[in-house]
Amino acid sequence: MDSEDLMKLDQQFCFAVYACAREITKLYHPLLKDLGITYTQYITLLALWEKDRVTVKELGGRLYLDSGTLTPLLKKLEASGYVTRTRDPEDERNVLIELTEEGRALKLKACDIPAKLFEQAGASVEEILAVREQMTSLLHKIHIKNGREEN
Amino acid sequence: MDSEDLMKLDQQFCFAVYACAREITKLYHPLLKDLGITYTQYITLLALWEKDRVTVKELGGRLYLDSGTLTPLLKKLEASGYVTRTRDPEDERNVLIELTEEGRALKLKACDIPAKLFEQAGASVEEILAVREQMTSLLHKIHIKNGREEN
DNA sequence: TACAATTCAATTGTATAAAATTTAAATGGC
DNA sequence: GCCATTTAAATTTTATACAATTGAATTGTA
Numbered sequence: 440m441d442s443e444d445l446m447k448l449d450q451q452f453c454f455a456v457y458a459c460a461r462e463i464t465k466l467y468h469p470l471l472k473d474l475g476i477t478y479t480q481y482i483t484l485l486a487l488w489e490k491d492r493v494t495v496k497e498l499g500g501r502l503y504l505d506s507g508t509l510t511p512l513l514k515k516l517e518a519s520g521y522v523t524r525t526r527d528p529e530d531e532r533n534v535l536i537e538l539t540e541e542g543r544a545l546k547l548k549a550c551d552i553p554a555k556l557f558e559q560a561g562a563s564v565e566e567i568l569a570v571r572e573q574m575t576s577l578l579h580k581i582h583i584k585n586g587r588e589e590n
Numbered sequence: 591m592d593s594e595d596l597m598k599l600d601q602q603f604c605f606a607v608y609a610c611a612r613e614i615t616k617l618y619h620p621l622l623k624d625l626g627i628t629y630t631q632y633i634t635l636l637a638l639w640e641k642d643r644v645t646v647k648e649l650g651g652r653l654y655l656d657s658g659t660l661t662p663l664l665k666k667l668e669a670s671g672y673v674t675r676t677r678d679p680e681d682e683r684n685v686l687i688e689l690t691e692e693g694r695a696l697k698l699k700a701c702d703i704p705a706k707l708f709e710q711a712g713a714s715v716e717e718i719l720a721v722r723e724q725m726t727s728l729l730h731k732i733h734i735k736n737g738r739e740e741n
Numbered sequence: 742t743a744c745a746a747t748t749c750a751a752t753t754g755t756a757t758a759a760a761a762t763t764t765a766a767a768t769g770g771c
Numbered sequence: 772g773c774c775a776t777t778t779a780a781a782t783t784t785t786a787t788a789c790a791a792t793t794g795a796a797t798t799g800t801a
Contacts, residue, residue: 628787629786630787631786655788656789658789658790658791659787659789662786663787666786681796
């Protein structure tokens with residue numbers, strides 16, 4: 440492939456992923472609107488439903504987001520009554536995020552979302568699973584690259 | 591797979607794509623900073639280097655972005671001297687986007703970026719190409735779904 | 742030809758993202 | 772125990788994204 444072809448939009452791996460991510464988010468929108476949460480809030484709650492009483496740091500590590508994004512988002516979830524934010528008495532630098540009863544209850548209202556999305560995706564389960572494996576593998580590799588300054 | 595597993599963060603196809611898209615953008619950052627442009631501006635210029643003198647609508651169709659995102663972005667590219675924005679005399683509703691000489695010249699400075707990124711990706715070319723095909727296919731399918739209100 | 746419907750870009754309002762800086766708290770030598 | 776270093780969260784700044792609305796221009800049609 441010559442340099443001219445490499446510059447074409449349709450040849451860009453990054454663009455396929457970038458545009459796809461945005462379209463997927465839009466696909467979630469009507470379902471999440473019923474619950475009164477945004478996509479990033481949904482992803483954050485998924486992480487908390489698995490394990491809460493975690494620091495912003497740990498949550499950010501799992502979501503690949505930093506405090507600049509999470510702090511305002513968690514304050515919104517707190518204002519909505521789904522989580523609490525309390526300074527860890529053991530180490531006042533840490534803020535512990537915990538689900539409230541309403542936060543836990545929301546999981547039941549959201550539990551059919553993954554199945555609904557799978558159904559809407561318009562692709563076979565096998566295909567989706569295979570691509571997910573590769574995306575996850577690539578995500579880890581790139582995250583490590585981004586973690587180092589050089590290169 | 592039971593409903594509990596379907597709710598796990600690592601099982602979410604959407605999250606793999608969403609997080610990967612953000613990490614890829616970060617990977618581009620140091621390269622694009624040298625050129626003084628952002629990732630979305632780079633993608634927009636890729637589209638224009640292929641074909642310019644297009645309306646905001648057409649450009650948005652190729653980039654999967656609407657005027658709410660493109661209008662301020664194109665104004666920045668205009669302020670940087672890379673594009674011009676002129677109302678189409680034939681149909682005053684349309685705004686035509688054209689590259690300036692500097693905008694065209696920037697392509698030469700950017701032409702080694704795709705190769706550099708391929709190198710950094712840490713995955714085989716075959717793997718990247720295969721996943722890109724599937725992401726692109728899925729992108730088209732979901733875009734059509736998002737275009738229709740029902741479903 | 743009026744004029745309702747449509748189309749396009751811009752605007753408004755809300756919510757992310759991420760780099761860079763700041764502030765407060767804790768830690769590790771000495 | 773003092774203080775430089777480190778760490779965590781918050782804040783600041785800049786740049787997307789997108790839904791919804793607005794306003795101007797065009798089109799279809801009676």
